[in-house]
Amino acid sequence: MTTLAKPDGNAGRWVREDAKAGTFKVSREAFTSQEVLDLEKERIFDRSWLYLGHASELKSANDYLTRSVGGRELIFNRNRKGEYQAFFNVCPHRGAQVVREPKGNAISFKCFYHGWAFNNNGKFATKSSPKTYPESFDCDGSVDLLRVPRLDSYRDFFFISYDESIVPLPGYLAGVKEILNFIGDQSPNGMEIVGGTQEYSIRANWKLLCENSYDGYHAAETHETYFEYLIDELGGVDAVNFKALNEHNGILDLGNGHAATQVKAPWGRPIARAIPTWGEKGKADEQRILAELTERVGPERALKIAD
Ligand code: FES
Numbered sequence: 058m059t060t061l062a063k064p065d066g067n068a069g070r071w072v073r074e075d076a077k078a079g080t081f082k083v084s085r086e087a088f089t090s091q092e093v094l095d096l097e098k099e100r101i102f103d104r105s106w107l108y109l110g111h112a113s114e115l116k117s118a119n120d121y122l123t124r125s126v127g128g129r130e131l132i133f134n135r136n137r138k139g140e141y142q143a144f145f146n147v148c149p150h151r152g153a154q155v156v157r158e159p160k161g162n163a164i165s166f167k168c169f170y171h172g173w174a175f176n177n178n179g180k181f182a183t184k185s186s187p188k189t190y191p192e193s194f195d196c197d198g199s200v201d202l203l204r205v206p207r208l209d210s211y212r213d214f215f216f217i218s219y220d221e222s223i224v225p226l227p228g229y230l231a232g233v234k235e236i237l238n239f240i241g242d243q244s245p246n247g248m249e250i251v252g253g254t255q256e257y258s259i260r261a262n263w264k265l266l267c268e269n270s271y272d273g274y275h276a277a278e279t280h281e282t283y284f285e286y287l288i289d290e291l292g293g294v295d296a297v298n299f300k301a302l303n304e305h306n307g308i309l310d311l312g313n314g315h316a317a318t319q320v321k322a323p324w325g326r327p328i329a330r331a332i333p334t335w336g337e338k339g340k341a342d343e344q345r346i347l348a349e350l351t352e353r354v355g356p357e358r359a360l361k362i363a364d
Contacts, residue, residue, distance in 0.1 A: 088262040097263075102127035104220045106229050109133055109143060112213035113249040114160075119177060122160040126217060131205060132156050133215070136177050137164065143205040143217050144179050150190065155202065159254075166202075175202050212241040213248065232311030239362050242354050243328045271308055273318045287324055291332055298323040321364050329363040 071093065073082040087093050107127045114122060114133075121134035123146055130146040132155070148155050153170040165182060167174040176182045179202035181195075194200065207218040209226040214237055216226055227234065241248050259266060269275070277284060291297050301321040309317045325332035329350055331343035351359040 088264060094262070098128055102219075104218075104223065106207075106209075106216040106218045106223065106226055109208070109215045109217045111248070111250045112141065112210065112215065113247075115141065117162065119162050119164050120160070121156065121163060121166075121177070123156050123158070127219070129219070130154060131217070132166070132202070134177055141208065141210070141215060142178070143208045143215075144202040145205065147203070148173060149181075149200055149203065173200070179204060212237050214241075229313060231313040231315060232309070233315045233317075236311065236317055239358070242358070243350075243362055245349060245353060271316055271318055273302075273320060291324075291334055326363065329359075 071084050071087045074080070105127075109126055109131065110122065110124060110133050114120075115135045118135050118137055118139040121132055124131050124133055132144045132146045134142055134144070136142060146154055146156055148168040148170065150168065150171055150173050153168055155166050155168045155175070157169070163177060165174055165176050172183065173181065174183045181200040190200070205217045205219065206221040207223055209216055211226060211230060211234060223229070230237070288294050288297055301323045307319055309319050311317060322330060324330075325335060325339075329343045329346040331340040335343070347359060347363055350362060353359075354362070
């Protein structure tokens with residue numbers, strides 16, 4: 058039996074695992090303890106590759122967007138040459154948030170507090186006189202915006218890490234790369250994040266969100282309204298192939314702690330699974346898309362993408 062002690066080594070346990078018995082028990086307190094959350098930020102989020110955004114969200118040179126990642130405010134931008142970059146959205150002067158808009162196009166950023174300005178490579182660019190800081194303050198880039206230590210991408214999905222010495226992104230992603238390939242390969246024209254953002258916040262521990270994502274069997278109860286809509290939309294309960302949900306059903310171990318659920322979809326998918334209510338035209342369109350997909354990525358991968 059393996060037991061993981063609380064960080065302070067005192068009374069109680071967070072996790073109790075018994076491989077022989079096949080049990081893995083987690084104390085409920087691990088989901089509510091601020092102490093555990095602080096340690097998770099330090100030992101997980103500060104040491105992982107974290108998703109930042111997709112290349113298509115910054116279409117042109119000098120485009121930028123601001124985003125909160127792993128508890129830190131960031132600027133994700135492209136410079137005049139079109140290179141992708143990531144900076145902490147924190148003024149090196151006295152710590153104010155520099156960029157306050159969610160997105161835009163700019164060759165420079167100006168901090169509202171004392172007016173320090175930076176070009177979109179993060180370099181200090183204030184020409185004001187008199188200077189608002191002593192000469193000794195300006196050394197080794199200390200007046201520039203701070204770059205996020207690591208930025209890398211896979212198939213136009215950009216990730217950052219706050220850990221300079223983290224392993225390279227491709228090895229870290231392990232089997233996730235194939236999932237991203239499935240997403241990126243859907244269209245012969247590449248992938249684009251469509252305009253608009255849906256944001257939501259959850260008053261829950263982040264681990265519950267992960268647990269919920271791997272827990273497919275809650276769907277019928279929790280999302281009953283959605284399934285009723287689906288049945289109506291598809292023309293009755295017999296029109297929905299719910300049995301398909303059990304085909305290829307399972308949780309995939311993608312390596313390095315990554316996982317995904319896999320089911321065969323009983324509902325329609327624009328790429329490339331038609332349902333009766335889309336009519337003959339919808340069916341023909343989907344057949345054409347599936348044929349192109351099959352030719353491009355092969356029949357097995359095409360069906361995984363479509364189904
Ligand atoms: S805090 Fe930004 S200019 Fe002073």
